[in-house]
Amino acid sequence: MGIFFEKKWKFLIFLFLGIVFGWGIYFSLKPINFQKEEREECRLPDLPDGTEKIVTKIVDGDTFLIEGGYSVRVLGVDADEKDHPCYEAAKIFLENLILGKKVRLEKGREEKDKYCRYLRYVFVEGKNVSLELLKNGLAVARVSPSDLKYKPEIVQAEREAKEKKIGCKWGEKNFFWQNLTKEKTGLEVVEACQAEKYYGKEVIVEGMVVKGYRSKTNTVFLNFEREYPNQCFTAVIFHSRQGNFPPSSETFYENKKLRVRGVVKEYKGKPEIILENPSQVEEGK
Template structure:
């Protein structure tokens, strides 16, 4: 049996967290990890090259990015970017899982990104022709990728978060390095991570609706403290699942996204799947 069996055993989600995850209509479908109504089978093919921990190439030349997760970035000379910690280990792990193997893609939402890459959930194909390993889940379980969903990238987000929590608790892979640690909402500490993707964990002290735009504040002074903002155009993604962001005052949450400096540090939350309710 592949790795499916372990995913459906993950539990312990609070009702509140489950509701937030359900805001985008996501449903746990047992071991498959896919929302059947929204995912459609895509290409199958043999992997001939692994680029990094979340992208690879099929023999027909199609480049695939693993939807819903983010692996450590490799070095990029053109942008003077150094490799993130565990970039090599992540690439090696993905290569060990899929290189020279047959895989099948499954799509939710747009099937191509602006670079022409396929954006898909990926499974290896076993000798009997059946789906075997859900690659996103295995990379997260190993601690060599973190959950990072974008709109339309459907997956069993609850299962991925449970696997990430386990990997983080056990200090696997990236979670053994402070580079990836969840950050405090303390604005002075968080300011050093502006212009990067971070995971921030803290308590929402107040909420506000300003002309339809929602602000989740993590301190007494919105002009300097950390804030999560939900643009008016994105609020419907929460309300579609009967989730009221204004009811989150006092909740302990974990949110992930790009940290900007607007007054204090801020993350724009464009979808509920990037928000975990911890208590």
């Protein structure tokens, strides 16, 4: 009887150790499986260069769905996301231009992005959709350094829209300025994209804050007219002075037309003004 129980306990011990060992192997291999699953998560069918597809839904001003439910991101441009000023205008324009129509999809340098979207230059009825968005002032140019396809046309289309002040992005709006004016300060008012001509001079710089950013050193950067690193001008608020300004200044001033006063300095080839007190800033009304 004793021998029977002794064998039974030995069997149970070996069984327990076997289970523990098996689970150890399973969990040691599992991360590799997860990595494999992550790599295979975005599986898009092959879409040959020049493929024509019907557009079934517009997501925003630069993204849409084609038959099969696959997402396409228009190359060469960047339109506003939801809750930004030109989102609706760009989306409606794209709907009128391509929704329900057959479009031709041309490849760029890359096949897809991290959001599992095809990256394509898009053509409808012989028109380059990127150029149409830019010409109508509904998007900004976004060209990868490694993708030079259509770059001259894209850059030119944006330049002309800005010069002619066309559309939601560049169209003129009559802003009222109460304090930071030439009459009250005696200072010249210059556009943000012209600020580089005034290094070392005290002026008033006017422009749209398109993106704010808070760095790891808790410095706030307000980038005018274009996002970093292509910004025309930057207003900088160091940590020691942020108590003088609204909380979360990096988002508070986004998408607002501002005038900032100060001496224009150069930093890494770009013009900037250091903001120390609120009297240096005025929002257009």
